[in-house]
Structures are given as structure tokens and as C-alpha cells.
Amino acid sequence: MLDSRFDSRLFELIPHRPPMLLINKVLKVDERSSSSLVLVDEDSPFFEPGYGVPAWIGLEYMGQTAALIAGHQLQQGLVSPHLGFLLGTRAFKAECSYFEKGEYSVRCEEKAIVGDGLATFDCFIENYDKTSQTIKCLATASLSVFRRQI
Numbered sequence: 001m002l003d004s005r006f007d008s009r010l011f012e013l014i015p016h017r018p019p020m021l022l023i024n025k026v027l028k029v030d031e032r033s034s035s036s037l038v039l040v041d042e043d044s045p046f047f048e049p050g051y052g053v054p055a056w057i058g059l060e061y062m063g064q065t066a067a068l069i070a071g072h073q074l075q076q077g078l079v080s081p082h083l084g085f086l087l088g089t090r091a092f093k094a095e096c097s098y099f100e101k102g103e104y105s106v107r108c109e110e111k112a113i114v115g116d117g118l119a120t121f122d123c124f125i126e127n128y129d130k131t132s133q134t135i136k137c138l139a140t141a142s143l144s145v146f147r148r149q150i
Helices: 008-013 055-075
Strands: 025-029 033-040 082-094 102-114 118-129 134-149
Touching: 008 025, 008 055, 025 055, 033 055, 055 082, 055 102, 055 118, 055 134, 102 134
Parallel strands: none
Antiparallel strands: 025 033, 033 102, 082 134, 102 118, 118 134
């Protein structure tokens, strides 16, 4: 039985499962970009009462959102089955220490593919600021992922 907190499309695109499935919904995915929705509340993994989810967990939100691209590429027959390993990140910057209760959009853009084995992604975590009625970028990073054929 699928958990109602999660979009069923996630289970088709990425291998992550609760409790380590940290994104909740596919907003958009194509061959070079993806976006997801993350719901932060008391039931979220890593939630700390009175604070929220530590901002560094955003790296995993980004990684899982980037993985949506590979899942989509596999469904479209553009790549062969492979495992993705997060090698590292560059320039992770967070404008907050914690993601408070609320909804967050995570965007990833595939920037480069080196051979069959290395991919880089530019990633962003944003939310809608009701006070200013604007979209606020809360975290950014560039991810490096190694793709190993299986």
C-alpha cells in the first residue's frame, strides 16, 4: 500500500522508499530538469520540534530531485539502468539553519555529463513567502553524481 504523503509517480522514478524518501511529489520532470515538492511537518524525517528540518538535509532533497531526471531518462529509453552515487557538492549555501513547517519546491537542472559516468546538477530550494508574496530561494548547490551501470 502506498503512503498517502507521497505521489505515486515517485515510486516509478526513483528507488527511495520511506522513511528515507524525503521528497513528496513530482512537480515536473524531463530529460534535463526536475522539480519536486517537499512537505515539512512533524512527520518529516529529521524534523526537530521547535525548529524544523536542518538545512543540510536539503542536500538530500536536491539529490532525490536530481534522481528524478535519471528515472525519467530510463523510462524514455535514453539511458541504460544504473546506480547514482552522490560524490559531492560545491557551493552549498543555505539562507536558513532549518526548513520550518511548510512546503518547499526543489529544482534541479542537469548541467553537464562527462562520458557515461559523471553528471553535475545545479539545484535550488525555494518557498513562497506569504508576507512579501514572492518566491524566496533558501538554498543552492551544485551536485556531482557518479553513474555506474548495472
